[in-house]
Amino acid sequence: MxxxxxxxxxxxxxxxxxxxxxxxxxxxxxxxxxxxxxxxxxxxxxxxxxxxxxxxxxxxxxxxxxxxxxxxxxxxxxxxxxxxxxxxxxxxxxxxxxxxxxxASATPPFQLDEENLSESIRLQHRVIDLRRPQMQKSMQLRYQTARAFRRFLDDAGFMDIETPMLTKSTPEGARDYLVPSRVHPGQFFALPQSPQLFKQLLMVAGFDRYYQIVKCFRDEDLRADRQPEFTQVDIEASFMAEGEIVTLMEELIRAVFREVMAVELPNPFPRLSYGEAMDRYGSDKPDLRVNLELVEVADVLKDVSFKVFAGVANSPGGRIAALRVPGGATLTRGEIDAYTQFVGIYGARGLAYIKVNDVTQLNETGLQSPIVKNLHEVALKAIVERTGAQSGDLIFFGADKSKVVNDALGALRVRIGHEKNFLNGNPWEPVWIVDFPMFDFDETERRWTACHHPFTSPKDGHLELLQSDPGRCLAKAYDLALNGSELGGGSVRIHQPEVQESVFKVLGIGDEEAQLKFGFLLDALKYGAPPHGGLAFGLDRIVAMMAGAESIRDVIAFPKTQRAQCLLTDAPNSVDEKQLRELHIRLRQKVETQVEVGKG
Missing domain, CATH: 2.40.50.140 (Nucleic acid-binding proteins)
Known part of the structure; x- marks a missing residue:
């Protein structure tokens, strides 16, 4: 035509x-x-x-x-x-x-060049919205990015192998989407949160380089960068050490950005241990475009008369970090109050600060703050020296449990950095975060949980720590961050059944439960499983960053809302009684709102 x-x-x-x-x-x-x-x-x-x-x-x-x-x-x-x-x-x-x-066409619900459209209107009329030039460009960008991933992986000897969409529920981490079985009354499939176990089985089966651009599903609370169904570039390889996997995946991302964006990313990417990233940036996905850093000062505040600082400094698991803002003494009270309110989102109960009017006078004359009178000169001198503060600067403090301080000051660092232009001028700043802890301790449930997932291998020399001191055990895990967002993460997997069983024991998973949930994996590992590892990149998030989109919904053809609804098709929706009977399901109560059948 x-x-x-x-x-x-x-x-x-x-x-x-x-x-x-x-x-x-x-x-x-x-x-x-x-x-x-x-x-x-x-x-x-x-x-x-x-x-x-x-x-x-x-x-x-x-x-x-x-x-x-x-x-x-x-x-x-x-x-x-x-x-x-x-x-x-x-x-x-x-x-x-x-x-x-x-x-012919009916009058469209909005003009395609109309700006400031509400997202609900756009999603309700998504077919028309997708005609808009910006959405056309985003969809083409998504296709080009997926094609670049495929081209590199195909050329590197990886095979595209499909894994099942209907699989077994393994309730670890996020909630599963459940699918009732008609032919097996009372039993359910689960939609995969990732192909993790199947790709490990493929390694045992001898397909030593696998990839798949695959839909994954998680029934979890949503944000701008989350969807109940999302797409990831899933990769696994055998007979590759941790460093070899990281190097190859780095080459992959450089190739994708070069082909799609004509952007040359650094070679090599910088690498930070998890501990260093948290200490310096308060985040395991730091935005390295921002020049500001956190500095630990708890050790010099243990004997000060300011009880908030002294209490945290002497508490296990507490942290006091300082964030220097060059020229920040000019910040208004209103701006400081706004920043105080901002860190409250992350659980911080306040935001102490010191304005450095004259760095040569370590007293209430040179340092302006309600807390200065409660800090002795030794502490003040150490704070000024460690932060590198100069006259005219401002120093913010976070004092609380380490997680609260890291979350609050880490976010404040990024906000101030972008608002006040404390940026290094580089548009793209990738960084590998390595040496993650194997486990987190859940204070509520009083048990260890896996930081990545329970199939991650401990670092060489850390195997004995599984039983003696799990909190000190580090993992062969690695995440790739770019401009403050996680692009992907992965690990070297456990390929020896006895090590996998040891990890399960740390997590409180007994032999019977392990066999029930993961018996097919444990059995497969007995048959000469090779050393293997991999990684998964979030395709939606990568394309959103490339497009400069505020939300991944702007680079997905038919996304869900933040309430996990499709406004275009009005899903989820109720189903008739016949369908429920065929699935052997009876609703416990009638509900006025739509019922989402088959969801956990």
Whole structure:
């Protein structure tokens, strides 16, 4: 039906006849000559309709916004002074010889170039929203990114192998989406949170390099960068050590950014241990574009008369960190109050500060703050020296449990860095975070939990710590962060059944429970399982970063809302009684709102 896409028509085609198909983006009647901007996925082309062809002109007069058209015409140069440099076809126009209305359109719910549309309206009318040029670009960017991943992995000898969508529920971590079985009454499949166990089984089966661009499902609370169903680039390889995996995955990300964005990322990426990242940045996915850093000061505050500081400094698990803001003494009281309110989101009960008016006077004259009188000179001197504070600076303090301080000051560091332009000027700052702890201790349940997942291998030399001191045991785990967001994470897996059983014991998973939940994996590991490891990249998040989108919903064709609903199809929805009977399900109570059957 067509010879070219609209956005591909250029000056090299002048004098040639072309056939274009697309939608009427805009129609303008200029005193007897009608101009139609025809749009398709590649861009716009200006169609000129003269009245000397009555049948064609009558069709053009009937055209309205979003009519689906086919146009035949001759390419010609635009008149001098009318070139549009903002579109690919801006040097030419098409003199229309024939126009066919393939389908009329109802009045769209919004104009495609309308700005500040509410997200609910956009998602309710997603088909029209996807016609908008920005969404077309985002979908093309997503395709190009997935293609770049595939090209690199194919060339590196990885095989694309599908794993099951209906699998076994292993309730560790996020909640599963459950699917009731009709033929096995009272039993359920689960949609996979990741292909983790199956890709490990593939390694045991001898497929030593696997990948898959795969949908995963988690029934969890949602944020801008989360969806109940999301896409990840899932990768696993055998006979590769931790450093080899990290190096290859780094080459992969560099290749993807080079191909898709024409961006050269650093070579090599910097690497930080988890402990160093938390100490310096309060985050295991630090934004290294921001120049500010946290400094530990608890050790010099143990004997001060300021009880808030002294109490935390002498408490196990407590942390007192300082964040120096160069030139921050000019911050207004209102700005400081706003920052105090901001850290409260992360559990901080306050935000102490010192304005450094004169760094040569370590007293209430040179240092302005309600807390200065309760800090002795030795402590003040150490704080100034460690932070590198100068006259005119401001120092913020966080004092609480380590997690609260890291979360609060880590977020404050990023906010102030971007608001006050404490940036290094680099648009992309990747960093590997390595040497994660194997376990976290859950104070509520009084038990150890896996930091990554229970199939992660301990670092060499740390195996004996599994029983003697799990809190000191480090893992062969690694995450890749970019500009403060996690792109992906992975680990070297446990390939020896006795080590896997030891980890289960630390996690409080007994032999019977382990066999019930993971028996198929434990059995497979007995048959000469090779050393293996891998990683999964979040495709949605990577594309959102490339597109500069505020939410991953802007780079997913048909996303869910933050309440896990599809406004386009009105899902989830209720089902009829017959379907429930076939699935051997009885609702415990009638509900007025929609019932989502098959969800855990």
């Amino acid at each position: 067509r010879t070219h896409y609209c956005g591909q028509v250029n000056s090299q085609l002048i004098g040639q006849e072309v056939r274009l198909c697309g939608w009427a983006h805009r129609r303008r009647d200029h005193g007897g000559v009608i101009f139609v901007d025809l749009r398709d996925r590649e861009g716009l082309a200006q169609i000129v309709c003269d009245p000397d062809r009555p049948e064609m002109f009558a069709a053009a007069e009937a055209v309205r916004s979003e009519f689906c058209l086919r146009v035949t015409g001759k390419v010609r140069a635009r008149p001098e002074g009318t070139v549009n440099p903002n579109i690919a076809s801006g040097e030419v126009e098409i003199l229309c010889h024939a126009m066919e209305i393939l389908n």
